[in-house]
Amino acid sequence: MAPSDQNTQIHADDNNGIHARLAVVLPGKIFLPDSSEYNSNVGSYFFRTARQSPACIVKPTFTQDVAAALEVLTEYPDVKFAIRSGGHTPNPNHSNVDAGVTIDLRALAVVKKVDGRNDLLQVGAGAEWGAVYEYLEKFGRSAVGSRESSVGVGGFITGGGLSFFAPELGFACDNVTNMEVVTAQGIVNANNEENPDLFRAIRGGHCNFGVVTRFDIITHERTTFWxxxxxxxxxxxxxxxxxxxxxxxxxxxxxxxxxxxxxxxxxxxxxxxxxxxxxxxxxxxxxxxxxxxxxxxxxxxxxxxxTTKNFALELQAKQxxxxxxxxxxxxxxxxxxxxxxxxxxxxxxxxxxxxxxxxxxxxxxxxxxxxxxxxxxxxxxxxxxxxxxxxxxxxxxxxxxxxxxxxxxxxxxxxxxxxxxxxxxxxxxxxxxxxxxxxxxxQDPPSSYGQATLDASNEVSKKYDPDGLFRRQAVGFKF
Structure with a gap:
């Protein structure tokens, strides 16, 4: 067998073997091709360009499930993986992947106020912004989120986030006080006091440093606007x-x-x-x-x-x-x-x-x-x-x-x-x-961030992902 054929066979074996391994670690949360759950998931991406064919789909229901999936992926260094929040990007090999593993976060969709804080909201990375706006509308509040209701929270915030309120309140990622992040080394909080270097890098860094499973976001008083x-x-x-x-x-x-x-x-x-x-x-x-x-x-x-909710529904209907x-x-x-x-x-x-x-x-x-x-x-x-x-x-x-x-x-x-x-x-x-x-x-958006930012991001990557799991195996824009 020629070397190239051997490499192809090794990669295929890895993809096949990881199914069984993930199924043992996360029973009932792994879906394979030709199952109804798998087909429904692939067909639910907003654009056809993202409807790829992963070897399996992981649907975690707890943050610990994400950590378990990442631990298995470290055992299969040739297997690529994608992180899906809402699945709204048209780019292939970003929120989905052919022949690899897609981790679908949409079951991590909690939306609730932080205890004792009227101005803070806990939001799961798999929630859609329409659900966030509907929840906040009951309290006469809103948040710096997507202008389209079906966009997922995770990719939107980690990419920066342009909102209705951007001219006044800036990027969505700058209206977050804390992130729960699954790194290659475990589950951590990232904020201005705990792991502040990670907190900074993720805001604009997508999934290059870890998987964000929950955001604590600032809300503001808002009933209606013009x-x-x-x-x-x-x-x-x-x-x-x-x-x-x-x-x-x-x-x-x-x-x-x-x-x-x-x-x-x-x-x-x-x-x-x-x-x-x-x-x-x-x-x-x-x-x-x-x-x-x-x-x-x-x-x-x-x-x-x-209201924010209705404006987001209006724009969603036009897409x-x-x-x-x-x-x-x-x-x-x-x-x-x-x-x-x-x-x-x-x-x-x-x-x-x-x-x-x-x-x-x-x-x-x-x-x-x-x-x-x-x-x-x-x-x-x-x-x-x-x-x-x-x-x-x-x-x-x-x-x-x-x-x-x-x-x-x-x-x-x-x-x-x-x-x-x-x-x-x-x-x-x-x-x-x-x-x-x-x-x-x-395009190569990370290169537009400047060399100083890239150097700082590389240090963050080495610190929280010393073996290079996300650099080596996660798809998407790379630093």
């Missing part, structure tokens, strides 16, 4: 870009949250613009949103006073489901000229792929959140840089129906992003930061 969506014809493009430039060039308003999207809708065969916008106070038609609300012509919108998808991201300092260049590149790329049935192509501009100066996270951003005043996080998202188009669409998208970044660099408007939750599988 928001919703308005759609406009493509002829309003210049007015839309100018409104965004005016917003970012004026005095910073932490109450204004804008998600400005330029879209091609394949089912309508047309381009259009959509603003999902929020004013984080109980004030109807506030001056802060006037520049966007007043753009004409427009189609009837959904602007109203409402393309059960399709192939790609996200990719970059960060720019906005100006009218760079906006026009980026929009032109996106439109030209979209026209190359609109023959794909029912395709949806979206270019979205979002405000960069302010940073907490006395509580640095693991993303390496200088908190004194004040990127929130002039910079935007871009996401280009494309959704399509047929797998035969995968390679072509991904190539067109990648080429378009390279052109966008080149155009921004020419105007000295490109920032290196890549928001990890929007990054495509071919």
């Amino acid at each position: 928001g919703g969506g308005i759609r406009y014809p493509e002829t309003t493009e210049d007015a839309q870009l100018q409104a965004m430039v005016d917003l970012k060039s004026g005095e910073y308003n932490p109450c204004v949250a804008i998600i400005q999207s330029f879209l091609y809708l394949g089912f309508q065969k047309s381009f259009c613009v959509s603003n999902n916008m929020y004013y984080l106070r109980q004030e109807e038609h506030p001056v802060g949103l006037k520049g966007f609300e007043d753009i004409q012509p427009q189609f009837p919108g959904t602007m109203r006073l409402d 393309p489901l059960d399709q192939f998808a790609i996200y990719m991201t970059t960060t720019i300092r906005i100006s009218f000229s760079i906006g026009k260049k980026i929009n032109s590149i996106w439109r030209a790329a979209t026209l190359e792929i609109i023959d794909s049935p029912n395709i949806t192509s979206v270019l979205t501009y979002q405000t960069f959140p302010p940073l907490k100066r006395n509580d640095p996270n693991g993303m390496g951003i200088d908190s004194n840089s004040e990127l929130h005043k002039e910079h935007l996080i871009l996401i280009i998202s494309i959704y399509w129906l047929e797998s035969k188009d995968n390679e072509r669409i991904i190539k067109v998208a990648k080429d378009a992003l390279e052109k966008m970044e080149a155009a921004a660099a020419e105007e000295n408007a490109l920032h290196p930061y890549k928001y990890i939750n929007y990054a495509s599988f071919w």
Whole structure:
């Protein structure tokens, strides 16, 4: 047998052997291909691109189950594993994996107030944000979480987390006081007093250092606020870009949250613009949103006073489901000229792929959140840089129906992003930061955190994972 054949056989033996080993350690919590539980799990991923075929699926119901699964994985160094929270990423080999082990955290979904604290909530990593908002709404409170109700808590927070409240309260990960983490060495708490180096690294580090099973998150008083969506014809493009430039060039308003999207809708065969916008106070038609609300012509919108839960349900309902998808991201300092260049590149790329049935192509501009100066996270951003005043996080998202188009669409998208970044660099408007939750599988967001952060992260990894379990076997973006 040739060496390559031997390696393949060893890997196959490992994958087969780990089933039985995990089943002994976690009876009733291991699911194999062709079982109804397995098939339902694989089919429940939001995007087809993440519907892979692991050798087995582990469904822990306790934190100790996660620790037991990791202990078994150390015995099989050639077996890859994935951690699933909500399963919302379109990236393959992130929350799922072919031929390896997928650990599905969705049964770890506790949502309850911390005893004696009205402002703190314990949330399991497998909970969805819709459940969090529904629970908090009973107390007139909310949290810095996802703008879509079905997104899982774990990956969202460990990747940073952009929320309705980002302009005022920053990244979701900066609104966490404690994490329960299963490291390669056991179960620990990570906060500013206990294991603070781990606490910092995980906030923006995904599952490179351990598996977070529970978060203690800060909540805030919130009943209703102003928001919703308005759609406009493509002829309003210049007015839309100018409104965004005016917003970012004026005095910073932490109450204004804008998600400005330029879209091609394949089912309508047309381009259009959509603003999902929020004013984080109980004030109807506030001056802060006037520049966007007043753009004409427009189609009837959904602007109203409402709750976080209902706004998240509204955005969830607009998301393309059960399709192939790609996200990719970059960060720019906005100006009218760079906006026009980026929009032109996106439109030209979209026209190359609109023959794909029912395709949806979206270019979205979002405000960069302010940073907490006395509580640095693991993303390496200088908190004194004040990127929130002039910079935007871009996401280009494309959704399509047929797998035969995968390679072509991904190539067109990648080429378009390279052109966008080149155009921004020419105007000295490109920032290196890549928001990890929007990054495509071919991007390298950890490298955008800077060498000092990477060095610190490597030290954390050596300390809490000295044998390199997560570096060697966990899928996803690697440090």
